[in-house]
Amino acid sequence: MRQRLSATGRRAAAAVRHRIVSGGRDRGANPVELAIVMPAILLLLFGSIQVAAWFLARSTALHAAQSGVNAQRVHQAPAGAGAERAGAFLAAAGDWLADAESSCVTGATEVTCTVTGKPLSLVPGMSFTVSQTAHGTVERWVVGP
Numbered sequence: 001m002r003q004r005l006s007a008t009g010r011r012a013a014a015a016v017r018h019r020i021v022s023g024g025r026d027r028g029a030n031p032v033e034l035a036i037v038m039p040a041i042l043l044l045l046f047g048s049i050q051v052a053a054w055f056l057a058r059s060t061a062l063h064a065a066q067s068g069v070n071a072q073r074v075h076q077a078p079a080g081a082g083a084e085r086a087g088a089f090l091a092a093a094g095d096w097l098a099d100a101e102s103s104c105v106t107g108a109t110e111v112t113c114t115v116t117g118k119p120l121s122l123v124p125g126m127s128f129t130v131s132q133t134a135h136g137t138v139e140r141w142v143v144g145p
Contacts, residue, residue: 046122046123047123049122050121050122050123050126053096053119053120053121053122054119054128054130056096056119057096057097057117057118057119057120057130058119058130058132060090060093060096060097061097061100061115061116061117061130061131061132062115062132062134063089063093064086064087064089064090064093064097064100064102064115064132065086065102065113065114065115065132065133065134066113066134067085067086067089068082068083068085068086068089068102068104068113068115068134069082069104069111069112069113069134069135069136070085070136071084071085071086072085072104072106072111072113072136073111073136073137073138073139074139075139075140075141079106080104082102082104082106082111082113083102083103083104083113086102086104086113086115087100087102090102090115090117095120096119096120097115097117097118097119097130098117098118098119098120099117099118100115100116100117101115101116101117102114102115102116106138107138108138109137109138109140110135110136110137110138111135111136111137111138112133112134112135113133113134114131114132114133115131115132115133116129116130116131117129117130118130
């Protein structure tokens with residue numbers, strides 16, 4: 001059986017029907033709001049991905065520098081062993097660090113390797129440089145007391 005609406009219910013139903021049919025004053029406001037907010041959302045999205053790529057490039061550079069130090073600090077290591085090992089690490093790591101350069105300096109008791117490069121850029125016009133340095137002691141024979 002069909003129930004009859006009260007006067008208040010009929011008015012509410014008529015108002016809802018009028019709002020749905022006519023669209024009201026706010027008709028089309030959602031696409032305009034989305035057009036205003038969407039560039040900010042996209043900027044935040046690509047910015048967060050860019051920050052993640054920067055951290056990953058930094059981590060890659062640090063690990064390459066540490067690998068170079070580990071190769072260069074070995075007892076009687078050849079002169080270019082650290083830079084060669086860092087370059088091999090960067091080649092195996094992929095393209096997270098572009099235009100990467102590695103250099104190692106060996107002193108009497110210490111080895112220092114530095115890896116410098118540019119992370120991937122997802123945001124046009126943004127270019128960063130990442131540089132990481134690792135230190136270690138040279139393995140050597142020392143006469144004890």
